[in-house]
Amino acid sequence: GQQVMQIPQYQHVQEGEDFTTYCNSSTTLSNIQWYKQRPGGHPVFLIQLVKSGEVKKQKRLTFQFGEAKKNSSLHITATQTTDVGTYFCAGGGGSQGNLIFGKGTKLSVKP
Amino acid sequence: DVKVTQSSRYLVKRTGEKVFLECVQDMDHENMFWYRQDPGLGLRLIYFSYDVKMKEKGDIPEGYSVSREKKERFSLILESASTNQTSMYLCASTGILGYGYTFGSGTRLTVV
Numbered sequence: 001g002q003q004v005m006q007i008p009q010y011q012h013v014q015e016g017e018d019f020t021t022y023c024n025s026s027t028t029l030s031n032i033q034w035y036k037q038r039p040g041g042h043p044v045f046l047i048q049l050v051k052s053g054e055v056k057k058q059k060r061l062t063f064q065f066g067e068a069k070k071n072s073s074l075h076i077t078a079t080q081t082t083d084v085g086t087y088f089c090a091g092g093g094g095s096q097g098n099l100i101f102g103k104g105t106k107l108s109v110k111p
Numbered sequence: 112d113v114k115v116t117q118s119s120r121y122l123v124k125r126t127g128e129k130v131f132l133e134c135v136q137d138m139d140h141e142n143m144f145w146y147r148q149d150p151g152l153g154l155r156l157i158y159f160s161y162d163v164k165m166k167e168k169g170d171i172p173e174g175y176s177v178s179r180e181k182k183e184r185f186s187l188i189l190e191s192a193s194t195n196q197t198s199m200y201l202c203a204s205t206g207i208l209g210y211g212y213t214f215g216s217g218t219r220l221t222v223v
Contacts, residue, residue, distance in 0.1 A: 033211060042201060043154070045211040088154070092209040098144075098169075099209060103153035 002027050004091045006102030014110050019076040021105035023089035030093035032065050032072040037104070038085040079109050114138075115215035117202050123221045130189040132218050134202030142205045143185035144169075144212070145177065147198040154201065160185055161208060192222045 005024045013019050023032065031050045035043040047056055049065035049072065056063045062075045076083055086106045090099040118133035136143065144159040146169075156169030158177040166177050174196060178186045185204075189196055199219050203212040 030209065035212075042214040042217050043203075043212075045213065048211055090212075097208040098156065098159065099212065101154040103151070 002091075002093075002100050004029075004089060004100045004102040006089055006105055008105055009103065010106050010108075012108045012110065013079050015081060016078050019079050019083070019107055021074050021087050021089075021107075023072045023091070023102050025070045025091050025100070027093065028069050029091035030069075031091070032069075033090045033092070033099065034063060034072075034074055035088040035090065036085050037088065041085070043088055076107075079107070081109050081111055083107060084109050115202055115204055115213050117200075117215040117218050119218050120216065121219050121221075123223060124189075124192050126193060126222055128189075128192045128222075130192045130220065130222075132187040132189075132200055132202075132220070134185045134187070134215055135183050136185075136202075136204040136213070137183065138204060138206065138213065139182065140204040140206045140213075141182070142208050143179065144203040144205075145175075145185065145187045146201045146203065147171070148201055148217070149198050157187065189220075192220075194222050196220065197222045 033048045034046040037043045053067045054065045060077045064073045086104040088104045089102045115136045124130050142161050145157040146154045155171050157175050160166045160179040163182050176188045199217050201217045202215040205212045
């Protein structure tokens with residue numbers, strides 16, 4: 001079936017270092033979305049990318065959607081302790097129109 | 112602010128009990144979802160509904176059923192709870208299928 005693979009599963013960084021998580025789909029996606037889940041919290045929608053090659057920024061976060069609409073990345077510049085959490089990508093275009101979630105990348109930031 | 116509200120944050124139930132998890136959204140969304148979240152397995156879709164009284168099976172529907180009698184409310188039912196259903200259950204909704212989901216705070220269910 002359709003899958004969205006997300007790597008790495010875990011990432012430990014020193015505060016101030018950069019962080020990147022990657023998503024790869026086995027099929028072309030209609031859109032890609034990113035969510036953040038703080039420890040003990042629930043996933044919160046961050047952003048959606050729809051166009052091939054699209055790049056969007058939110059302060060220190062940069063989101064990219066690949067040209068083939070099969071991969072995406074989230075890059076955080078100069079991580080802060082407030083960035084701690086699990087970042088999920090989710091691809092649109094799954095069966096019955098649902099999102100296909102990656103398993104997430106858990107980010108820890110050492111002060 | 113839009114909200115998806117799950118009735119309980121924590122629940123402890125006994126094996127064999129019938130369990131009801133309630134979810135209410137105030138955004139007039141047509142589409143509602145139930146996921147379970149387990150370490151290392153990510154979010155797995157149990158059931159979803161795209162309209163009142165409509166329901167569709169997700170990836171792991173076995174042992175669960177759902178009810179959607181009103182647009183704002185989507186209930187997940189564990190017919191006979193088992194220990195392997197111990198998990199975090201997350202409800203979500205969206206106005207457009209396949210677009211940004213709003214999640215509830217989750218119900219952490221423990222079956223003993």
